[in-house]
Amino acid sequence: MSIHNLTLNADVMAEFNNIFASYGLDLARYKPAFIKRRLDRRMRILNISDYSEYSHTLKDNRKEFEEIFASLSINVTNFFRDSTVFDRFQLSILPKILSDLGGSGKIRVWSAGCASGEEPYSIAMMFKQAIGKLPNLEVEIIANDVNKIAIQFAQRGRYPAKSVESLPPTIISNNFQKRTTDNNTEYEVVQAIKDMVTFKVGDILSDAMQSFDVIFCRNVLIYYEKEAQELIFTKFYKGLKDSGYMVLGMDETMFGRRCQKLFNPLMARERIYQKVLQQNN
Numbered sequence: 001m002s003i004h005n006l007t008l009n010a011d012v013m014a015e016f017n018n019i020f021a022s023y024g025l026d027l028a029r030y031k032p033a034f035i036k037r038r039l040d041r042r043m044r045i046l047n048i049s050d051y052s053e054y055s056h057t058l059k060d061n062r063k064e065f066e067e068i069f070a071s072l073s074i075n076v077t078n079f080f081r082d083s084t085v086f087d088r089f090q091l092s093i094l095p096k097i098l099s100d101l102g103g104s105g106k107i108r109v110w111s112a113g114c115a116s117g118e119e120p121y122s123i124a125m126m127f128k129q130a131i132g133k134l135p136n137l138e139v140e141i142i143a144n145d146v147n148k149i150a151i152q153f154a155q156r157g158r159y160p161a162k163s164v165e166s167l168p169p170t171i172i173s174n175n176f177q178k179r180t181t182d183n184n185t186e187y188e189v190v191q192a193i194k195d196m197v198t199f200k201v202g203d204i205l206s207d208a209m210q211s212f213d214v215i216f217c218r219n220v221l222i223y224y225e226k227e228a229q230e231l232i233f234t235k236f237y238k239g240l241k242d243s244g245y246m247v248l249g250m251d252e253t254m255f256g257r258r259c260q261k262l263f264n265p266l267m268a269r270e271r272i273y274q275k276v277l278q279q280n281n
């Protein structure tokens, strides 16, 4: 039987879920078709044609476990990903946040599903540029991800030259320090930017964090079933301050009529939303 025809039934799913749950990855809420594609790809590479055999392989083979874990938690990202979103945020939303604060106070931002750190560092760079001359304003960015390896990489803050090559030269010179060792060149995020971001290993579905002015959750929800997405939107609603902002990925839409009542689309193309205050709040 070809792998394509194998069924990912409830027992098999439970087996894989047990393996990943202790590492903070809750597969139960992922779209089954997405999980199947990822498992099948690795099984084809290893020439394994049975899910049960593959689940045993994962218990014994650390390297393979890391491969599939990374594949399931997909952490592809880059600095200023979809730069038009950052441009529009900087132009239209950020000045509003600053003016609402009246020149002093703390701005809290959550980068939910931050992968290897490029997103929260980009947010820090954008805010730093905007508040550089306002000494009484502080920006605190909390960035979390289920993938411990991605968080460790993010905390180190060192990126290969390729990661920064398409950034404007001023962004590079203001925010990175070039490090060359032997034949290897890396760009390290400067300490002032690192200090703005706190990284945590954590699951959006179980972490309860509050009082944010903005939540960025980009290119994370696409892998989740509708019910999980609704749960996450409800969490974000509670996690935002009154009239706070939520930014999704360019390919993500908000499901469900209930959720649509919670947020107002401010910039439809860039997926920038604002929390709607409910009458009974």
Ligand SMILES: C[S@@+](CC[C@H](N)C(=O)[O-])C[C@H]1O[C@@H](n2cnc3c(N)ncnc32)[C@H](O)[C@@H]1O
Pocket: 073, 074, 075, 076, 077, 078, 081, 112, 113, 114, 115, 116, 119, 144, 145, 146, 147, 150, 202, 203, 204, 205, 217, 218, 219, 220, 249
């Ligand atoms: C494709 S990356 C997106 C990174 C970044 N937000 C961006 O748009 O460039 C998706 C990240 O979401 C993380 N992720 C998936 N489910 C998560 C959850 N429930 N809680 C926290 N992080 C999650 C994955 O580990 C992965 O690093």
